[in-house]
Amino acid sequence: MRLQKATQFAILAVLALARDPSRQLSAAEIAETYGISANHLAKVLRDLGRAGLVEAVRGAKGGYRFAGNAKRTSLYDVIRLFGDSVEGEADIGGPAAGTDIGRALGLVLSEIDEIAVATLKSISLATMIKSLEWESATSSR
């Protein structure tokens, strides 16, 4: 599974905002923190805004803040917003897909996809934020 850049940026941005919903961050601040394109991120943030996950805050210190429900939004939800397909691409493609070996290989790839989807659906943004806190507590010991 490989996520498109827009999906990766969306996950980074939504987690950066959701870890402190009272705080607002500009696209430039998020882009600088994660070393990503500010222009591309600005477009991603608009898409996240249309989905109700972030909201734009106007004013001199304007930016974005988290507006969704971190407990009820999974990584899979964010990935699907940007059109990435985790499942359904298990077919090896080409003429070999119809052969016995092609079908057997397709079954193995389907199994991997199903596990990936179940994993992404089970991890909420809130769980991701908790895991950041656990990691930070573990590394500071």
Place this chain on the structure above:
Amino acid sequence: MPNTKEIPGTEGEHAVIRVARAEDMDEVAAIDAAITANAKPDYWQRAFRRYATRRGRYFLVADDHGTIRGFILGEDRAWEFGSPPCGWIFAIGVDPRYREGGLGSRLYEALCLRMKEAGMETVRTMLARDDALNMAFFRSLGMRGGSFIQLEMPLDLKKEGETR
């Protein structure tokens, strides 16, 4: 589209987590039936005898002023395919009316504490791939994909060319 609707918390925070008693089984069976839509009172009577009364096995309930609101079952296991002793959780249920109040987490933590006291260093569970509710619940408590993989096959699977 993500569901952004907030679900309010419910009561149950005063529940005491304790070892299950025989007289709890009707309420436990009723909670399980409400969750699974599959009533199995005989199973719960057997589960009580097997898990509430033996060392290394655990059957805990959340007792809210005399009413059972949830349950959890587990046991210590050792050396399955080389796995050092570890705790296994194989059932958890909270009355749907009392969810989002932390009862499931308290049951889990109480069970983990007992397993830790018994010398276990890891806790495991196994879930259906489409059981999003329980998967998300255990993930939220820190569980991750582990070092073992579950495999299965139908016992009547007949492989091509196989003779019996």
